[in-house]
Amino acid sequence: MTRVIANVETSGGVSLDACPTTLTLWQRSLELSGVSSRPQSRYLGPLPMTPTTSSLSAASRRTSPPVISSLMQAALANPALISLAAGFVDQESLPAEATARAVAEVLAHPVDGRRALQYGTTGGDASLRSEIIRLLEHGEGVARGAYEHVMPRVVVTQGSQQLLYLVAEALLDPGDIVLVESPTYFVFLGVLETRGARAIGVPVDDGGMRLDALEATLAEIEARGELDRVKLIYTISEHSNPTGLSLAEDRRGPLVELAKRWSKHRPIYILEDAAYRGLSYIDAPEPHSVWSFDATGDTVILARTFSKTFSPGMKTGFGVLPEALVRPILGLKGNHDFGSSNLNQMVLARLLADGSYARQVERLKGLYRAKRDVMLAALETHFGGTDSTVRWTVPAGGLFVWFSVPEGVDLGPLGSVWARCQEEGVLYVPGQYAFANEPMAPETNHARLCFGVPEETDLYEGVRRLATALAECLDPVA
Numbered sequence: 301m302t303r304v305i306a307n308v309e310t311s312g313g314v315s316l317d318a319c320p321t322t323l324t325l326w327q328r329s330l331e332l333s334g335v336s337s338r339p340q341s342r343y344l345g346p347l348p349m350t351p352t353t354s355s356l357s358a359a360s361r362r363t364s365p366p367v368i369s370s371l372m373q374a375a376l377a378n379p380a381l382i383s384l385a386a387g388f389v390d391q392e393s394l395p396a397e398a399t400a401r402a403v404a405e406v407l408a409h410p411v412d413g414r415r416a417l418q419y420g421t422t423g424g425d426a427s428l429r430s431e432i433i434r435l436l437e438h439g440e441g442v443a444r445g446a447y448e449h450v451m452p453r454v455v456v457t458q459g460s461q462q463l464l465y466l467v468a469e470a471l472l473d474p475g476d477i478v479l480v481e482s483p484t485y486f487v488f489l490g491v492l493e494t495r496g497a498r499a500i501g502v503p504v505d506d507g508g509m510r511l512d513a514l515e516a517t518l519a520e521i522e523a524r525g526e527l528d529r530v531k532l533i534y535t536i537s538e539h540s541n542p543t544g545l546s547l548a549e550d551r552r553g554p555l556v557e558l559a560k561r562w563s564k565h566r567p568i569y570i571l572e573d574a575a576y577r578g579l580s581y582i583d584a585p586e587p588h589s590v591w592s593f594d595a596t597g598d599t600v601i602l603a604r605t606f607s608k609t610f611s612p613g614m615k616t617g618f619g620v621l622p623e624a625l626v627r628p629i630l631g632l633k634g635n636h637d638f639g640s641s642n643l644n645q646m647v648l649a650r651l652l653a654d655g656s657y658a659r660q661v662e663r664l665k666g667l668y669r670a671k672r673d674v675m676l677a678a679l680e681t682h683f684g685g686t687d688s689t690v691r692w693t694v695p696a697g698g699l700f701v702w703f704s705v706p707e708g709v710d711l712g713p714l715g716s717v718w719a720r721c722q723e724e725g726v727l728y729v730p731g732q733y734a735f736a737n738e739p740m741a742p743e744t745n746h747a748r749l750c751f752g753v754p755e756e757t758d759l760y761e762g763v764r765r766l767a768t769a770l771a772e773c774l775d776p777v778a
């Protein structure tokens with residue numbers, strides 16, 4: 301069989317790890333800078349026979365080194381580098397004082413203090429789950445108590461990443477199909493790779509996943525006789541990672557209706573990843589979640605997190621599950637950790653209850669709105685103009701701008717722009733990581749730029765360096 305590894309065709313599934321002499325210069329330079337040399341080794345079918353020297357499971361062997369940690373390492377290794385890559389949050393704004401106060405209050409309490417230091421339940425702390433219900437009610441603009449009945453279907457997880465993993469573990473066998481936005485959150489593509497699932501991309505426009513394209517993709521899959529393998533539609537509904545764009549409100553109800561209509565052989569669930577909900581920079585209420593359109597509650601899995609709106613260090617997220625998935629997911633979470641950190645949960649519950657959380661979200665909105673504006677202004681300065689061939693998204697929230705150059709220009713880790721950017725001292729996430737391998741090869745002319753971490757001056761300077769690195773590559777195609 302033939303397997304594509306980092307655009308290099310190798311036969312027999314020989315991995316670069318297993319064959320160090322095949323490392324070329326570019327691979328070495330990427331390794332040295334801490335960047336994975338296997339940017340496209342997403343799951344492409346069954347692996348060859350287990351090498352006799354390895355005891356690793358098939359799941360482990362098909363898992364590529366995580367792109368994200370290698371990019372973060374590159375940034376940490378070179379402090380002069382301006383990283384527009386890492387999806388970290390603004391360091392200075394992290395709510396240390398409010399958290400310290402809440403920790404002290406929880407621990408000072410005669411009963412809660414010790415309860416917080418004990419194991420909890422697999423589903424999560426009751427006080428946090430109750431605050432989560434209030435948060436959902438507030439976000440959807442419904443009366444207090446309207447979602448009380450949902451409480452048994454709320455599970456608190458170690459960040460929303462654990463929920464994404466648990467959902468994949470609960471639903472997907474090797475060869476099962478997940479329909480994802482094109483582009484999508486590349487870490488989730490890694491989860492699918494580990495599960496041996498097939499990710500098939502669905503085109504997006506300014507309103508997120510295109511429902512006509514989704515319908516057409518499902519029809520093609522059905523014509524191939526593979527509809528029974530489709531288990532999940534994954535959408536990042538708010539200010540997506542990586543595009544910064546949201547699913548249009550008028551697509552949300554129809555998306556739920558579409559999933560139900562195509563659930564011919566078995567349920568096709570929607571996994572709504574709303575990691576950036578709350579971080580909206582326009583003066584309008586956020587749209588209703590996709591989840592809120594699921595009147596029967598049996599189709600949409602809602603994944604949320606407190607990482608972006610409060611603190612990734614608390615690593616606390618949650619899911620609202622269809623009834624049929626509660627027991628399977630709690631069973632799997634039981635095997636993972638039999639419950640997330642009780643202390644973190646109780647501290648968060650307190651911060652939500654006393655209004656600190658809401659105040660922090662308001663503060664972050666102002667801060668990130670300003671950073672976004674700096675990045676957009678810098679892009680306009682360096683790439684704007686009516687004859688410009690460069691495009692970028694204008695996100696109404698979140699942390700990301702999706703940056704695109706003409707098709708012939710390669711922003712991937714094998715292209716010259718990537719290397720020139722390292723010389724100039726700026727890092728971005730190559731957009732190709734964010735594409736599924738089906739129905740066509742990942743596009744290489746995009747980059748994900750994050751405005752969360754750098755100071756405003758660095759944001760401006762980072763874009764200037766990007767422009768310098770790109771100048772010579774863009775000239776010939778301009």
Ligand SMILES: Cc1ncc(COP(=O)(O)O)c(C=O)c1O
Binds near residue numbers: 458459541605616617
């Ligand atoms: C779209 C999306 N989903 C989920 C996550 C997971 O975040 P956490 O596990 O910190 O909640 C992230 C983190 O960057 C993300 O961007």
